[in-house]
Amino acid sequence: MIIVMREDASRAQIDHVFDKVRELGYKTHPIYGEQRTVIGAIGDERGKFRLKGLESVPGVESVIPILKPYKLVGSELKKDKTIVRVGENVAFGSDRFVIIAGPCSVESREQIIATAEQVKKAGATVLRGGAFKPRTSPYSFQGLEEEGLELLAEAREKTGLPIVTEIITPQDIPLVARYTDILQIGARNMQNYALLKQVGLLDKPVLLKRGLSATIDEFLMSAEYVVSQGNPNVILCERGIRTFETATRNTLDLSAVPLVKRMSHLPIIVDPSHGTGVSALVGAMTKASAACGADGAIIEVHIDPENALSDGEQSLNPEQFAELVKGLKPILRAEGKRL
Ligand code: PEP
Ligand code: MN
Numbered sequence: 001m002i003i004v005m006r007e008d009a010s011r012a013q014i015d016h017v018f019d020k021v022r023e024l025g026y027k028t029h030p031i032y033g034e035q036r037t038v039i040g041a042i043g044d045e046r047g048k049f050r051l052k053g054l055e056s057v058p059g060v061e062s063v064i065p066i067l068k069p070y071k072l073v074g075s076e077l078k079k080d081k082t083i084v085r086v087g088e089n090v091a092f093g094s095d096r097f098v099i100i101a102g103p104c105s106v107e108s109r110e111q112i113i114a115t116a117e118q119v120k121k122a123g124a125t126v127l128r129g130g131a132f133k134p135r136t137s138p139y140s141f142q143g144l145e146e147e148g149l150e151l152l153a154e155a156r157e158k159t160g161l162p163i164v165t166e167i168i169t170p171q172d173i174p175l176v177a178r179y180t181d182i183l184q185i186g187a188r189n190m191q192n193y194a195l196l197k198q199v200g201l202l203d204k205p206v207l208l209k210r211g212l213s214a215t216i217d218e219f220l221m222s223a224e225y226v227v228s229q230g231n232p233n234v235i236l237c238e239r240g241i242r243t244f245e246t247a248t249r250n251t252l253d254l255s256a257v258p259l260v261k262r263m264s265h266l267p268i269i270v271d272p273s274h275g276t277g278v279s280a281l282v283g284a285m286t287k288a289s290a291a292c293g294a295d296g297a298i299i300e301v302h303i304d305p306e307n308a309l310s311d312g313e314q315s316l317n318p319e320q321f322a323e324l325v326k327g328l329k330p331i332l333r334a335e336g337k338r339l
Contacts, residue, residue, distance in 0.1 A: 001051045002077055003039040006061045013059025014039075020057065024050050029071075029228075031078050040066075040077055042228065069217075070224040070264070073234070078265045084205050084233045086162045086181050090125050092205075092235045093267030097328070097337045098296030100164060100269070101321060102128035104311035105141060106148035114303050116155035118318035123325040123339050126182070127152070127161040128298055132168045133310060134188045141309040149179040156181075164207055164298075170198045177202055187212050187239055187274070190222050200229025207298075209237045209271065216256055220264055236260060236268040237298060240275035249277020249314065252285055257292045269296035273314045279305065282316060283324045290331045299324070 003021065005014055014037050021028050026043035041051055048065065055063050068074045084092040092098050101124035106112045116127045131148025133141065144151070152163045162181035167173060168189060176183060182205045189195055190211035199206050206226050210219045223234045238257060240250025252275030260268045272285035286297050302308045302315040316324065325339070332338055 001041045001048055001063055001065055003041060003051070003054055003063050004061045005037045005039065006059055007036045009037065009059035017054060017057060017060060020054060021051070026051070033080065038077060040071055042071060070220045072227040073220055073223045073264050073266055075263060075265050080265065082232065082265045082267060084235050084267055086126065086205055090162060092269065092295050095337055097290055097332050097339060098126060098269065099124045099325065099339065100126040100128050100296065100298040101301045103302045103308065104300050104315065105130045105133055105309055106144055106151050107309050109151050109154065111303055112151045112155045113158055115301055115318070116159045116161055118303070119301050119321060120159045120161055122318065122322035125161065127155055127159070127163045128165070129163065130166050132166055132172060132176070134166070134168050134186050135310070146175060149176065153179050167195070167199070170195050173198050173202070177204060180204070182207050185209060190214055190219065193225055196222055196225035197229055200226040200231045202231055205233040205235060206231065207235045207237055209239045210241065210256070212242050212250070214241070216259060216263070220260070223264070223266060234266050236266050237271055238268060238275070239271035248281070250275055252276055254288055254292050257289065257294050261293055267295040269298060270294045271298045273298070273300040273311070277314045279314050279316055279320070282314065283327060286324055287328055287331050290328055290335060290337070293335070
């Protein structure tokens, strides 16, 4: 249920409603808007009628049921868009199109530092790189783990770029959170609820990728897991889904972008690298992402794609990446966005 306070409700009246809602056994999630305060009451649906009684309390305008199962990430409860800030220069969900770039996996000091320097020069504002890799085969390269995190931190030190890296198990959270600026939950873990709950307890932004076969509702429910634990800083990422088509690695569902923007206030970016699996398609799909309203893109860039330890076939080299960013600018201008 949502408790909508009157515009002229006093602080004391709002606090009183908080107390009442908690007394009734519900968790409160306040949203302080410019005009008024709205309180989300999260808990057992069966006790709804008792909350309805709050309509007689001074300062309360109305108590209304939430129709969608995702109460906190849906746009019903919060109309203004969430902006997720990382450091001084990065704001997902603003008028900036945030470009995250870097290799699929961190492989060596030379590789990550050279890539970081080059993507920064071309216009990226966040560095990506996997240290713990969820690979389909147990015999594939699994990542450098802590050494990879150290190398990412070194690249951040050198370039000033904040970093995003994947976390694949709750046990690794203290370690990964110590190094990274944004925690990535990969497609394969989108419904790993134990992991979602744990990252929900942190105050670091979470980049949540859509599962390989997840519906939009399931995707938003996973975001709800994180936000309901207290962490509002979720960035969604459309990265392609499994369909009957095998000519591309996945089918990049760009309609998810404007749809999610209608359904949720969270920012959403696109991963055209995993979305297509083909480096030659990455530029076109990044432009399409900008044109359909995405808040950014995450792009795999490798100094030597041919010899990459993972996902070389979908990685751009730094020159191709610089070319892509150049070609993106007129589209961003037309959309009223900038890098
Ligand atoms: C990745 O970004 O390196 C990755 C493994 O992506 P996804 O989880 O989308 O497959
Ligand atoms: Mn990859």
